[in-house]
Amino acid sequence: MMVRFAKRILRNRLAGFGAGLLLMVTGLCLVTPFLGLPDPNVISTADRFSLPFEDGFVLGADHLGRDILSRLLWGTRLSLAVGLTAALIAALIGSLIGILAGFFGGKLDDLLMRSVDVLMAFPYILLALAIVAVLGPGLMNALIAVAIVNIPFFARNVRGVTLVIARSDYIAAARLSGRGSISLLLFEVVPNLWSVIIVAFSTTVGWMILETAGLSFLGLGSQPPQSDLGSMLGEGRAALITNPHTSVIPGLMIFVIVMGINLLGDGVRDALDPRLAKGTLQRSSPVTQVLRTGQPAPVDTQSTLDVAGLSTEFRVDKNPLRAVRDVSFSLNGGECLAIVGESGSGKSVTALSITGLVASPPAVITSGTVGFRGRDLFSEPFDVLRDLRGRRIAYIFQDPLSTLHPLLTVGAQLAEAMVTHDPRLTKPVLRRRAISLLEDVRIANPEHIMMSYPHALSGGMRQRIGIAMALANDPDIIIADEPTTALDVTVQAQVLRILDDLRRQKGVGLIFISHDLNVVSQISDRIAVMYAGQIVECGPSRDVLEQPAHPYTRALLASSPQIGAGGGLPKPIDGGLPRPDDLPAGCAFAARCEMATDICSASAVELRGSASREVRCVKWEAANG
Amino acid sequence: MVEPVVKVEALTKSFAQARRSLLAPRKRLHAVKDVSVDISRGEAFGIIGESGCGKSTLARMLVGLHAPDSGGILLGGRDAKTMSAQERNRIIQYVFQDPAGSLNPRKTVRQILMTPLKTLRGLDARAAEAELAGILDAVKLPTEALSRFPHEFSGGQAQRISIARALLARPEIIVLDEPVSALDVSIQAQILALLADLRAEFGLTYIFISHDLAVVEAFCDRVAVMYFGEVVEVAAANSIFARARHPYTNLLASTVPRRGDGIFAETQGELPDPLNPPQGCAFRARCPNSGDICMNLNPVLHKGKAGAHVACHFADED
Numbered sequence: 046m047m048v049r050f051a052k053r054i055l056r057n058r059l060a061g062f063g064a065g066l067l068l069m070v071t072g073l074c075l076v077t078p079f080l081g082l083p084d085p086n087v088i089s090t091a092d093r094f095s096l097p098f099e100d101g102f103v104l105g106a107d108h109l110g111r112d113i114l115s116r117l118l119w120g121t122r123l124s125l126a127v128g129l130t131a132a133l134i135a136a137l138i139g140s141l142i143g144i145l146a147g148f149f150g151g152k153l154d155d156l157l158m159r160s161v162d163v164l165m166a167f168p169y170i171l172l173a174l175a176i177v178a179v180l181g182p183g184l185m186n187a188l189i190a191v192a193i194v195n196i197p198f199f200a201r202n203v204r205g206v207t208l209v210i211a212r213s214d215y216i217a218a219a220r221l222s223g224r225g226s227i228s229l230l231l232f233e234v235v236p237n238l239w240s241v242i243i244v245a246f247s248t249t250v251g252w253m254i255l256e257t258a259g260l261s262f263l264g265l266g267s268q269p270p271q272s273d274l275g276s277m278l279g280e281g282r283a284a285l286i287t288n289p290h291t292s293v294i295p296g297l298m299i300f301v302i303v304m305g306i307n308l309l310g311d312g313v314r315d316a317l318d319p320r321l322a323k324g325t326l327q328r329s330s331p332v333t334q335v336l337r338t339g340q341p342a343p344v345d346t347q348s349t350l351d352v353a354g355l356s357t358e359f360r361v362d363k364n365p366l367r368a369v370r371d372v373s374f375s376l377n378g379g380e381c382l383a384i385v386g387e388s389g390s391g392k393s394v395t396a397l398s399i400t401g402l403v404a405s406p407p408a409v410i411t412s413g414t415v416g417f418r419g420r421d422l423f424s425e426p427f428d429v430l431r432d433l434r435g436r437r438i439a440y441i442f443q444d445p446l447s448t449l450h451p452l453l454t455v456g457a458q459l460a461e462a463m464v465t466h467d468p469r470l471t472k473p474v475l476r477r478r479a480i481s482l483l484e485d486v487r488i489a490n491p492e493h494i495m496m497s498y499p500h501a502l503s504g505g506m507r508q509r510i511g512i513a514m515a516l517a518n519d520p521d522i523i524i525a526d527e528p529t530t531a532l533d534v535t536v537q538a539q540v541l542r543i544l545d546d547l548r549r550q551k552g553v554g555l556i557f558i559s560h561d562l563n564v565v566s567q568i569s570d571r572i573a574v575m576y577a578g579q580i581v582e583c584g585p586s587r588d589v590l591e592q593p594a595h596p597y598t599r600a601l602l603a604s605s606p607q608i609g610a611g612g613g614l615p616k617p618i619d620g621g622l623p624r625p626d627d628l629p630a631g632c633a634f635a636a637r638c639e640m641a642t643d644i645c646s647a648s649a650v651e652l653r654g655s656a657s658r659e660v661r662c663v664k665w666e667a668a669n670g
Numbered sequence: 671m672v673e674p675v676v677k678v679e680a681l682t683k684s685f686a687q688a689r690r691s692l693l694a695p696r697k698r699l700h701a702v703k704d705v706s707v708d709i710s711r712g713e714a715f716g717i718i719g720e721s722g723c724g725k726s727t728l729a730r731m732l733v734g735l736h737a738p739d740s741g742g743i744l745l746g747g748r749d750a751k752t753m754s755a756q757e758r759n760r761i762i763q764y765v766f767q768d769p770a771g772s773l774n775p776r777k778t779v780r781q782i783l784m785t786p787l788k789t790l791r792g793l794d795a796r797a798a799e800a801e802l803a804g805i806l807d808a809v810k811l812p813t814e815a816l817s818r819f820p821h822e823f824s825g826g827q828a829q830r831i832s833i834a835r836a837l838l839a840r841p842e843i844i845v846l847d848e849p850v851s852a853l854d855v856s857i858q859a860q861i862l863a864l865l866a867d868l869r870a871e872f873g874l875t876y877i878f879i880s881h882d883l884a885v886v887e888a889f890c891d892r893v894a895v896m897y898f899g900e901v902v903e904v905a906a907a908n909s910i911f912a913r914a915r916h917p918y919t920n921l922l923a924s925t926v927p928r929r930g931d932g933i934f935a936e937t938q939g940e941l942p943d944p945l946n947p948p949q950g951c952a953f954r955a956r957c958p959n960s961g962d963i964c965m966n967l968n969p970v971l972h973k974g975k976a977g978a979h980v981a982c983h984f985a986d987e988d
Contacts, residue, residue, distance in 0.1 A: 214772035217735055221764050222835060223756050223789030236776040387854035487937075503940065504721075533720035533881060538925035538935035545933060560854060563884075566929040590929050604859040606884035608911050608926055614866060614888050617859035621824060 053316040060312020066305030070298075074122045082115040086270040094288040107277070107291050108284055111270075120272040121298055127188050127266075127273070128254030134192040135253070136246045139199025144238065146200070147207025148230050158204065161197045169194055173256065177265045184273070187266035191256045199245055206241045210234050240317040247313040251306035258299055274299050332401035332430060333357070335410045335423045344416025348375035349554050350399070350438075350522050355413035357391075357398045360406065364626040368394040370578040371413070373652075378521060381548055381555040383569035383586070385562060385601075389622050391578040392558045396524045400434045418521075436466045439520040443527040445511035449499040455510050456495030459483075462517040482513040486543050505536035512543060522554045523547075529564060541568055562605050566590050574598050577623055577633035584658035594660045594669075597634045632663065640664050673747055674708035675875050676715075676732070676762075676843060681705045681741035683727055687945065697945050701727040703899040704741070706971070711842075714869065714876040716890035716907060718883060718922070722941060724899040725879045729845045732877065733764045746842060760790050763836035767848035769828035773820035779831055780816040786838045801838060808871070809834045809864060826857035830864065837868065843875045850885065862889055883911055883926045895919045898942060898952040901971055905978035915980045917957045951983070959984055 055061045092110035095102045104113040146157040164172070176190035210216060211234060219233045260266040261275025262282075269276070274295045281292030345351040357369040369391045376382050386392045397403045399415050400422065415422040417438065422430055442448050450458055459479040464470055470478075476495075483491035486509040499507055508528060515523050525544065529537040545568050548555040559565050565572060566586060573583040574595065582595035593599045603616040620637040623629060629636070631646035638645065645663050652661045660666070682705075684698040702724040709715045717725045730736045732743060734755055743750040745761050753761075766772035773782055783805065787798040806813055809830040820828060829849060836844050846865065850858040862885070869876060880886050886893055890907040895916065903916040914920035924934045936956065942948050951968055954960040963983050971981040 214766045214768055215774040218764070218766060218772045218832070218835065219774065219785060220755075221733055221735070221759050222786040222839070223759060224785060228789075233774055233777075237774070387856060505940070534883070534922060534927075535720065535925045535936060538927070538933060541927075541933045542935040561927070562855075563927040563929055567927045567931065567933045587930075601855065605855045606859075606882075606888045607928055608884045608887050608923065609928065610884075610888075611908065612888075614862055615855075615859040615885075617863050618856035619860070621826070621857070 050316060054309075054312045057312045057315060059308045060315075063305045063308025063310075063312065066301055067309060070121065070302055070305065071125070073118060074125060077118040077122060080118070082118065083112045085111060085115040085119045085272055087111060088270075094284065094291070097290060104294055105290050107280060108288075111272075113277075113291065113294055116272040116277060117274075117294060117298060120274050120277055120295065121302070123184070123267065123271070123273040124254060124258060124261075124275065124299075125302070127184060127257050128191075128250060131188045131191040131195070131257060132246060132250040132253045134188075135195035135249075136199050136242060138192070139196040140203045140238070140242050142196065142200040143203025143205075144207050144230070144235070147204040148211050148234060149226075150208075150211075154204075157200070161200045164193070165197045170256070170259065173260060174263075174265070177260060182265045182268065184261075184267045184271070187257055187260040190260065191253050194256070195249060195253060198249060199242070202245050203238060203241060206238060207234060210237050244310075244314045244317050247310035248307070251303040251310065254306070255299070255303055329404040329406065332405070332427055333398060333403045333408050333410050334405040335401070337410070337412050337423070341414050341421060341424065344414050344419060344421045345375060346416070346419035348416075349377050349418060351375040351414075351416035352395075352399065353414050353416070355395065355398055355415065356411045357394050357403060357408055358411055359408050362626065365409075366625040367628060368408075368578055368625060369398060370628075371652075372575075372578075372580055373413075374573055374580070374583065376522065376554045376556060378552040378554050379548055380571070381545075381557055381569045383557045383559060383565040383572045384575060385559060385565055385572055386575035387560055387601075387622070389577075389625070390575040392575050393526055395575070396440075396526055396556060396558055399524065400438050401430055402434070402440075432466070435462065435520075436518040437520055438522045438524065439515035439518070441508075441511050441515050441523060441525040441528045443530050445507040446499055448511065449507065449514075451499060453498075454495065455483075455497055455499065455502075458510075459495075459513060459517055462514050466518050478517075479513075482516055483509075485516060485547065486510075486513045487539070488513075503536075504532055505539060508532060508536075508540050509543065512540070512547070516547065516551075516553075519551075520553060522556065524556045524558070526558045527560070528557070530559070530561070537564070544568065562590065562602060563607060574601070577628060578625065579633065579661060580652060580659070581634065581661045582659065583652075588658060594658060594665050595634075595662050596638045596640050596664075600637070632661070674744075675711040675713075675746055676707070676709040676877070677742075677744035678705060678707045678709075678728075678732070679742045679744070681728065681731060681743065682739045683724075683731060683736060684739055699944050700899050700947065701944075702731070702738075705896075705899075705901050706741075707894055707901065707904065709843075709875060709877065711875055712869075712873060713892060714878055714890045716878045716880065716886040716893040717896060718880055718886050718893055719896035720881060720922075720941075722898075722944065723896040725896050726847055728896070729764070729847050729877065729879050732845055733762050734758050735764070756790055759841070760839055761841055762843040762845065763839050763841040764845045765829070765832050765836050765847065765849050767851055769825045769832055769852060770820060770823075772832050773828060775820055778817055778819055782820075782831065783816075783835055783838060786835060790839045805834045805838055808837065808868065824857075825853050826860060829853065829861055833861075833864070833868070837872065841874070843877065845877045845879070847879045848881070849878075851880065851882065858885070865889070883922060887911060895922070898944070898947070900952070900981065901979075902953070902981045903978060904971070910978070915974055915978050915985045916982050917959060918953050921956070 089110035092100055092106045093108055095106040097105040099105065102112055104117065107113055142157050146154040173190040173194050176193060177186050180186040216229060216233055219229055257266060258275030261273050262279040264279060267273040267276045277295035278292055285292050353373045355369055355372045358365040358367045372395050374382060384392045384395065394403055398410055456479050459482060460475040463475055463478060479495060480491045483494055488494050488509055529540050532540060544555060547553055557565060557569055569586045572586045572589045573580045576597050582589060582598045589598060593602055600618045604618055606615040618637055623633055629646060631648055632650045635641040635645040650661050650663055652659050653666050654660050681702055683702045684700045687697045687699055689696055705728060719725045727736060731738050750758055783802055784798060787793045787801055806815060811830050850861050853861060868874065878890055887907050892904065893907045893910050894901045895903045897918045903919045910919060911923035914923050942952055950966050951964040954964040969981045969983045971979050974980045974985050
């Protein structure tokens with residue numbers, strides 16, 4: 046565990062460099078007493094301001110003729126010790142305040158956090174100065190001051206995270222398992238806080254060393270003749286012009302320490318932050334990488350959208366995750382094709398691959414063509430693709446809140462969507478069009494809704510806005526990815542009605558992606574069923590639902606309950622999906638299939654049949670060959 | 671008549687909202703209003719409704735995660751208010767909707783499952799180990815699962831762990847709060863089958879919260895339909911949607927998609943504003959047969975002709 050963690054930090058080269066610097070400095074500090082250095086406090090006025098390598102002083106001597114190397118190393122020891130201790134104290138007290146306030150809430154939270162707010166109301170260094178002024182100068186008092194000043198940072202960070210954890214289901218579950226408050230706090234909450242506290246610590250300790258040095262520099266920290274980095278800098282300041290080495294040397298040391306700590310701290314943060322757990326943040330390209338071997342086949346010019354032999358994989362580890370394998374379908378205006386599958390079947394990646402919206406890296410389109418009105422989109426330059434996205438091919442997603450801008454009104458976002466593709470539109474035209482779009486999605490009071498922000502709207506209302514956005518540029522194709530999954534049934538019905546009317550009245554081609562066969566049955570003309578990245582069956586909706594040909598389609602139908610069916614519990618499909626990085630050579634469903642025999646696993650199974658029904662099953666082929 | 675294992679009487683819960691401004695009065699959001707239900711031993715009792723109808727708040731009050739404002743809960747004939755939290759949770763347990771979110775990410779499955787054995791049942795290490803082996807077998811998980819962390823499991827497996835945790839308290843009643851909504855249909859059916867087996871094996875009573883009519887119809891014996899914090903209909907699961915007596919139940923049953931049917935949708939229809947609840951019946955604005963009486967008088971749940979309980983002024987006029 047620790048080794049893996051260290052490896053993850055050191056993968057970041059800068060963090061490794063920081064760790065190296067720190068190791069060197071701490072190493073020097075540890076061996077200082079055994080180096081046989083001269084006493085750092087012995088004054089020898091004859092040697093004042095000796096330069097480095099002069100008279101036996103390795104780094105020269107200061108204004109009282111004291112050995113700078115000796116003072117520097119002893120001073121670094123002191124500065125590091127004081128800074129670290131202050132940081133530990135601040136982390137301990139601050140975290141304790143944060144944990145108690147976040148976990149118990151209510152009056153205790155008010156009391157603790159308002160006190161912390163009071164601390165924060167004073168400028169940092171002024172507060173530290175005030176504390177030292179009250180306690181009197183001295184290294185110990187400087188340490189106390191720096192610790193107090195930094196308590197709010199820890200308290201606020203830790204409180205925020207504690208609050209989220211305390212409200213989580215797993216805390217409620219542990220409470221129901223019989224844990225009392227104290228036991229919950231110690232055994233369920235605190236273990237989840239370590240990473241936050243460590244990150245906060247590693248990113249602030251450098252700052253605290255600087256603050257301690259600052260107080261010493263002002264003469265409020267370490268008292269003469271004791272040396273620390275701040276006081277050395279303060280003493281050297283008077284001779285800054287005439288003898289710069291007396292201040293440059295301690296200055297450099299501070300620089301090296303703080304830089305080392307900060308680089309390492311950033312590395313620790315990156316390694317511990319769950320959002321960055323899958324490696325450092327990568328900038329993804331605006332379009333999915335296309336690496337097709339050989340010359341792509343010419344595209345079909347008959348249909349509006351023609352996807353042929355599309356394969357998309359994610360290159361993360363040694364074995365690529367093959368998310369979409371050889372998927373083909375076509376779609377015309379006014380038609381609705383449903384792509385049905387469970388999570389991990391590749392239905393969403395298929396949809397996003399069409400306009401190259403899958404993040405690269407790690408995604409790569411390895412084969413296939415997407416023909417739109419006779420042009421292969423993967424061969425076109427990026428500008429063409431960008432222009433088609435949103436304008437000719439629009440998307441609707443499951444959670445419209447994630448695609449709507451939280452700080453812009455609905456009207457502003459609709460206008461923006463239209464202006465991006467046609468900059469000549471004037472304000473009154475935009476307004477008129479926005480209102481008519483909202484009327485298209487059956488919003489009763491469009492003027493009022495135009496002025497609203499997305500968060501103020503209900504889920505159903507937001508999804509209507511999502512549809513209006515998709516319609517803004519009169520697209521030829523709309524790809525709706527689970528558009529009703531997050532909605533209640535009565536609202537779902539309203540949204541389905543809108544989508545169905547739009548495709549019939551406006552002649553838009555609709556690709557409707559869903560896991561729910563019952564929903565799909567109501568809106569689609571054709572259904573493509575996906576399993577483990579492949580289409581396993583495709584045909585007219587009624588035929589597929591009433592006479593399913595592929596065993597997976599049959600099993601899926603038997604496992605989805607319907608009201609009024611009266612057949613008791615739905616029938617489960619045993620087992621689970623195969624891993625996308627370790628797919629079987631033959632039929633991917635064979636392991637869960639009741640009909641499977643040895644030939645199913647022998648070799649890859651092709652999608653066979655005619656346009657009215659295509660099936661990827663050896664058994665079906667044998668029976669209907 | 672057999673004494674019900676769960677008796678809920680006039681249960682009410684509201685939540686204080688943040689003030690809009692410094693001087694504005696604090697508004698209260700009424701999540702559950704005057705709900706009364708009896709649930710018999712061994713029954714699978716469904717509670718259905720759309721988001722915001724108060725079904726989860728009701729469920730959380732039953733296990734003690736929320737304290738009711740007023741009203742009473744009797745568990746096995748005893749007033750829940752007189753029980754300690756531990757006593758209560760030995761009788762009634764809870765399974766959450768989000769399988770991964772209800773397992774502490776820093777704990778191994780063994781640690782998670784040991785908690786109820788040690789704190790609720792006070793077992794020693796040897797007895798606890800024996801229980802663990804048995805429960806994994808019951809929820810069909812391999813023994814290796816014990817030493818793994820929650821993130822190593824799929825949604826369906828994580829839900830099996832949650833169910834195991836609830837079972838280890840040896841409760842009489844388990845509240846299942848949308849236990850299969852986050853799962854794929856094939857896995858959903860696996861979990862439903864498992865729950866049905868466990869109910870027979872351990873003689874459990876289930877309170878099954880869901881928004882999915884088809885699942886509730888297939889899984890439950892009786893169903894309560896909630897709308898805007900109130901129970902509007904209680905009836906047998908096999909007839910409630912086919913012969914809906916309350917217009918809201920009817921609306922739900924007709925909008926739920928069925929294979930081979932077209933789309934049926936209301937032209938308009940949203941929930942009333944919970945901070946400014948309407949006078950009279952909360953459903954009247956969406957109701958096709960509302961009359962004058964609905965504007966002034968909120969109908970109460972009463973026993974109708976066919977044995978179902980309905981809260982509608984016009985329910986029996988057919």
